[in-house]
Structures are given as structure tokens and as C-alpha cells.
Amino acid sequence: MTLTAKDVAEIIKLLEQSRFDSLSLEMDGMKLNLQRSCTVPVSQTHNNAAAQTATGVPPPQPTSKARPPSKPGLLDVTSPFLGIFYRTPKPGQPPFIEVGSKVEEGTVIGIIEVMKLMNSVPAGVKGEVVEILPENGSLVEYGEVLLRVRPEPSP
Amino acid sequence: MTIRRILIANRGEIAVRVIRTCRALGIETVLAASEADLDSPPAKLAHRALCIGPAHPSESYLKADTIVQAALGVRADAIHPGYGFLSEHTALARLCEEQGLIFIGPTSGQIEAAGDKLRARSEAEAAGVPTVPGDPVETTGEALALGREIGPPFLIKAAGGGGGRGMKKVDRLEDLPEAMELAAAEAGSAFGDTRLYLERFITRARHVEVQILGDGQGNVVHLGERDCSVQRRYQKLIEETPAPALSEDFLSRIRAAAVQFAERLAYRSAGTVEFLVDLERDAFYFLEMNARIQVEHPVTEAVTGFDLVAEQIAVANGQGLLLQQENIRPEGCAIECRLNAEDPAHNFRPSPGTIRSVVWPSGEGIRVDTHIGPGACIPPFYDSLIAKIIVHAADRASTLERLRLAIAQTRIDGVATNLPFHAEILADPEFEKGGVDTSYLPRFLERRRVLPEA
Numbered sequence: 001m002t003l004t005a006k007d008v009a010e011i012i013k014l015l016e017q018s019r020f021d022s023l024s025l026e027m028d029g030m031k032l033n034l035q036r037s038c039t040v041p042v043s044q045t046h047n048n049a050a051a052q053t054a055t056g057v058p059p060p061q062p063t064s065k066a067r068p069p070s071k072p073g074l075l076d077v078t079s080p081f082l083g084i085f086y087r088t089p090k091p092g093q094p095p096f097i098e099v100g101s102k103v104e105e106g107t108v109i110g111i112i113e114v115m116k117l118m119n120s121v122p123a124g125v126k127g128e129v130v131e132i133l134p135e136n137g138s139l140v141e142y143g144e145v146l147l148r149v150r151p152e153p154s155p
Numbered sequence: 156m157t158i159r160r161i162l163i164a165n166r167g168e169i170a171v172r173v174i175r176t177c178r179a180l181g182i183e184t185v186l187a188a189s190e191a192d193l194d195s196p197p198a199k200l201a202h203r204a205l206c207i208g209p210a211h212p213s214e215s216y217l218k219a220d221t222i223v224q225a226a227l228g229v230r231a232d233a234i235h236p237g238y239g240f241l242s243e244h245t246a247l248a249r250l251c252e253e254q255g256l257i258f259i260g261p262t263s264g265q266i267e268a269a270g271d272k273l274r275a276r277s278e279a280e281a282a283g284v285p286t287v288p289g290d291p292v293e294t295t296g297e298a299l300a301l302g303r304e305i306g307p308p309f310l311i312k313a314a315g316g317g318g319g320r321g322m323k324k325v326d327r328l329e330d331l332p333e334a335m336e337l338a339a340a341e342a343g344s345a346f347g348d349t350r351l352y353l354e355r356f357i358t359r360a361r362h363v364e365v366q367i368l369g370d371g372q373g374n375v376v377h378l379g380e381r382d383c384s385v386q387r388r389y390q391k392l393i394e395e396t397p398a399p400a401l402s403e404d405f406l407s408r409i410r411a412a413a414v415q416f417a418e419r420l421a422y423r424s425a426g427t428v429e430f431l432v433d434l435e436r437d438a439f440y441f442l443e444m445n446a447r448i449q450v451e452h453p454v455t456e457a458v459t460g461f462d463l464v465a466e467q468i469a470v471a472n473g474q475g476l477l478l479q480q481e482n483i484r485p486e487g488c489a490i491e492c493r494l495n496a497e498d499p500a501h502n503f504r505p506s507p508g509t510i511r512s513v514v515w516p517s518g519e520g521i522r523v524d525t526h527i528g529p530g531a532c533i534p535p536f537y538d539s540l541i542a543k544i545i546v547h548a549a550d551r552a553s554t555l556e557r558l559r560l561a562i563a564q565t566r567i568d569g570v571a572t573n574l575p576f577h578a579e580i581l582a583d584p585e586f587e588k589g590g591v592d593t594s595y596l597p598r599f600l601e602r603r604r605v606l607p608e609a
Contacts, residue, residue: 082207082221084228115220115250139228141206142215143190 003032070145075125077147083112083119085140087132095136097147101129109147112140127151158233158257158472162187162226163201164247165237166216166537169448170197171526173235176464185229187222189215191534196526205229210536212240219246226256233257233471235464239538242447243270259471260424261446262371268420269444273314279441282419284412287431287440289354295332298353302328310356311338315348324356359434359592362386362442363398363406364427365413366455368466370475371423377410378455378463378478379485381427385580387503387596392573393580394451395490396458399551400590401432409439416441425452425467434592450493450543453524457489457547488554489547492562492581495539498571507535511569516561520547520554533570541572551589555581579603 003011015023015034025032070076079085087095087110097109103123112119131148134140160183163170170186174197177184186201191210198204205225208215215221219241226234234251236242236259248263250256261269269275279286288305291314292298302309309325311334325334335351343349366378382398383391398406413428427449429442452463461478469477497503510531515523525542527533533541544561548554559581565574580586583599 082205082225082228084224114224117220139205139225142208143206 003030008032071148073150074130074148075127075151076145077109077121077123077125077149079112079140079142079144079146080121081112081114081119082142083114083140085134085136085138085146086111086113087136097129097132099129099132102152103127103129103149121146123147123149125149125151158182158468160185160229160231160233161259161468162222162229162231162234163197163237164216164222164234165240165242166192166195166197166526168524168526168540168542169237169450170195171200172524173237173464174200176462176468179462180465180468182468185225185231187216187225189536191536194532196528196531203229210534212536216240217244219244219250222247223250223254223256226251227254231256233259233468235259235467236447238447238450243445245270257471259467261420261426262423265420265422266446269426269446272443275443276441278419279416282415284416284441285439287354287357287442289352292335292351292353295335298331298335298351299328301353302331305355308356308358310354311335312352312354313338313342313346313348314350314352315342315346357431357433357435357440359594360384361398361401361432361434361590361592362391362429363401363409363432363439364429364445365410366425366427366449366452366463367413367417367422368425368463368470368476368478369417369420369422370470371421372475373418373421374476375414375417375422376476376478376480376483377414378459378461378483380406380409381451381454382590383451384591384593385586385596386593387600391451391493392596393490393492393577393586394454395488395551395554396454396485397488398590405437405439412439412441416444422446424470425463450540451491453522453543453545454489454491455485457520457522457545458485458487459483460486487547487549488551489545490551490554490558491543491545492558492577493540493573494542494544494565494567494577495573496533496541496570497539497573499573499576500571503573505535505539506571507533507539508570509533510567512566513568514564514566515542516544516564518557518561520557521545521561522547527567541567555587 023034104126105124107123108120109123110121112121127149129147130150133145161177162185163173164187174184184201186198186204187207188198188204189208189210190206192198193206207221207225234256241247243266245263245266248258248266251258268278276286290301292301307326307328311323323334323338325331338351339349361384363380363382365380367375369375379396380398381394381396383394385393409430416428425448427445430439431442432439456463496506498506510527512529522545523542527541546554546558546561548557562578
């Protein structure tokens, strides 16, 4: 049996949806190694490029808030864009959701503004909101965790 | 206005390069990075990295709205676009202008004037800068009349497109009508536009470009030229300054033409005016203007001692030109090799992957611009440039010698690179002699194919 490009695409999708970082598949005569994004840690940056450019101080740690550790048993709802996160439809109105709210896949949980364009963000998961991370009106990055949701046990 | 925080809308070695100058100037940096670049060296070197979107450039580095929103969100004063991506799109420059952000580069109007080929050509003519003889042609009669005027060989191009399609070389005047018919048909099916452009074909050409810097008020200085004739499929591989085997008188005329062109646009920031040197007619023609910092800018920095990114920032800051023409005195020779993660043994196909180990050269007169260290990953989504090795010495012979040693010191394991190919070119007597034309690299490759190494 051989793998078609479509099969590989399907396997990549499975890996992306999983909680694993890499996948190795061995079957008669072939081997497939997949790794989730390019996240090999750079243990040591080179002196010419990096260290010499520094002014004697060690480079600061990256502060990107994308990809924070997730909490066991909870689902992360991440930001689909970089933009300004709003919890209310309009200033002064009640928030779309609060801690304790029940959400469904289609429930709007907030708005992300990208240059005056308002994009409503659906929860994408079903369950109870446990934590709302960004402040109203703050900048969120692509992939930043907006909410943590306790999934509803299947009936 | 004082620039205190710059958002860098780029990645790779140029992001590292811009951060280095910002650090020296005490300016904070925020890197707008795609998901694939969040662990990259520039993301670690910057004061802050922001994830602007998924790996694919169309969802991250090419999104002007998102990048401007990111700059506003972190209260950056300015955006540095680097090269490629949005650096020469009017969209980013214009959005910055609308939002009161400083765009470290030319105005959106200047980007437009430089980017449109016909517009740039007419600006060159208006500035008194020579262009390749040619014109749009509609009928066979027009083509023959123009052909008689400029003389063979000719090049017929599609007015509405690029990439070689609809392009035909014609050696004799009498062959023009038939070639035009074919080219019009090809252009029509490729671009939906049958308009043609006829110009003189330059048989033996060199690519010489001039680095300029303008304050946006009409004051322009040049920082000498770069010869970029060693190209494969219009991709530059080796660049050097000064341009070898051209007289000082000829070069000073090219430099003056570049300044004239930039003055006409009242150009702001660093830019490059590219020329084609016609070796058979001892003439030069305006090719295009690159309205950005270029990959090969370090060779100019090596011989002049100036930091072009710092000059860009000074102009953006409203400080005007810090340099005066009489204080720019290039010394010696500099040559740059572009190291790409591509495999010369397999028709230069890209070879993304993870770098196992790497040794960069070091020593007097050697500079390495890179974002690559051991364990670094070369994602498949972006261009394959992994490093530039720039060497400076008193004259061309000693620069070449130093560069050969630098290339020999370099080791990159984990991905295939064009490093051995550079070593071969640097050892080739024709390149060593200096002044090769743009047909050199294709000929070199052909020779190499016919006579494989023992």
C-alpha cells in the first residue's frame, strides 16, 4: 500500500487537530515523519548574527503570547486574527459572555477589530466558560488564548 | 517626532539586520512574525514578537491591515518593511500615511512611480536618464519603422505582462512581422492583452546599480555602485563594488544618472537605481528603481563605512541626510555571496529543513548577515536565503582571496546549500578576471554540465 498526496494531507490534518507535536508512521517500505510547525528550539544563536548584534546584554525572551500552555481538561478558544479584542457588542453594553456562560460552537464570544473591520468570533466549542483571558480593548495576537472552556460531557 | 519603537514587518536575516541597528540606536523593536517564525532568532532578539497570522505569507507578512493594526496596538512610532513582502506595495505605505505612522521608506506615491514600469521609464526620460531604445507598437508598419530606427537585434515583449511569456528575440528586421503576430497571440492568451512593446535587445549586458539616499526634499546622495551581473534566472547570486573593468568616467556618469532620477522623484529614504550596461555600445540604460533597502546593501556599507538602515531611520525621523556627498568616499572592494538553502546538484531546488550544525567564517573584513544558527529551522514557506557572506579588502584580488577562505571556513550541515557552487565560481578564471556579463552564469552552468568534475 502506498500513500497518496491526499492521504498525507489527511494525516497532516489529523496531527494538526491532535495534541501531539510529531508523528512517525512506518509501514512496509516507507516512513513518514511529521512535525507540527517549525518549533525546533534554537539553543544557541550564532555569534556573528546574534551575539555581536547585542549590546553585551543577553537577548530578551520572546514575549509573544501565542501558544501558551493549555490546561488539562479545558479547551482553548484561540484568536483567529491579530487585532483588538472587545467583549461587548458596543461600549456600555453587556458582554457577549461571562465566566460561567454556556457556549455552543456558534455562540459569539467577542469581536476582534482589524483596522476598523469588526469580526465576530464564534466559540467553536461547546461547554462552560471557565476563564476569559484578554482585557476588553486589548491587542490579541493570532493564536492567543481568548477563553478556556470546560467541555460539556457527551450525553 | 522621535522614533522610539519600530515594528519590523519582515523576517529572516533582514529582520536581524534591522534589529541590530535599532539596538545600537537605542530604539525598541517589535517583530511582526508569522506562526512559523515565533521561535526564530529575530523573534528572540526583538524586544517583543507578535504573532500576526499563520505561516503562509498571504495570511501574515502580506496583510497590510493586520501589520498596521499590530503597530498601532503596540504603539510603535514607525514600521520598517525590510525587503520583499510589503516593502514595495503602496498599500502598507499608504495605510501608514493615513494612520500617522512613519513608514521607513519612500512615500506611497514614490513607490507607485518606481513600481510601474512604463511610468518609471517616462520619469527616467523626463529626468534625462537614458532608457533602452524602444516603444509600444500597435501595427506591423509601426514596428518596422521603429525597428529601422533602433537597429537589431530586437526584443518583443507583452506590454501587459512579464515572466518571459510573450517575449521574443528577433535578429533581423524582416522577421519582425511574423514574430509580432506570434507574440501578440501569446500575450493575448497569457494576459488577455495583445499590446506589444518593441525594444533593442542588449546582447552583452551587465547589471550595474547605484545606491542612493534621499531626504524627500529633493536632496539626494549616492553611495557608489554595485555590479550584480552574476545572476541565475534574474536571481542575483554574487554582488560586488566597485563595478570591475569599467572606467571611472563611465561609472561617474551612471552614478550621476541615478541621482538625477531620484532627484526628479524627490525620493525619500534608501533606494537603488538599476541600469543595464550595453558592453557593445559602451552605453547604459535605466532599468528600474527598487524603492527599498536591498539584499546586497552590505557591500556598500563595507566600502563606505555607513549604516544604511541607520540612515533610513534618520531620514524617517525628519533629521534629513546626515551624509554629504563629499564625505562619502568608498574604500577598497567588497563582494557578497548569497547562501541559499537550495541544491545545485538538483537544479537548485529548495531544500528546507533543520540545520544540524553550522560554522560561519570570521576574521578581519568578514561579515555574515544571517538568522541561522544550529537547530534553526528553514520553513518551506519563504525564500531560501539563509545567509550573506560579505568580504572587504583593499583591492579586488585580495577581497577574492579572503572570500575564498571565508567560504572554505563555512560549514552548514542538515540542508543542501549552494555553498560549494559559490566556491566553484570564485575559483573560475573568468570570474576572477572581473567584469563578467549577465550571460556568464548560464554559460558557467552549461560548462559544468558538459564537463562534470572528475
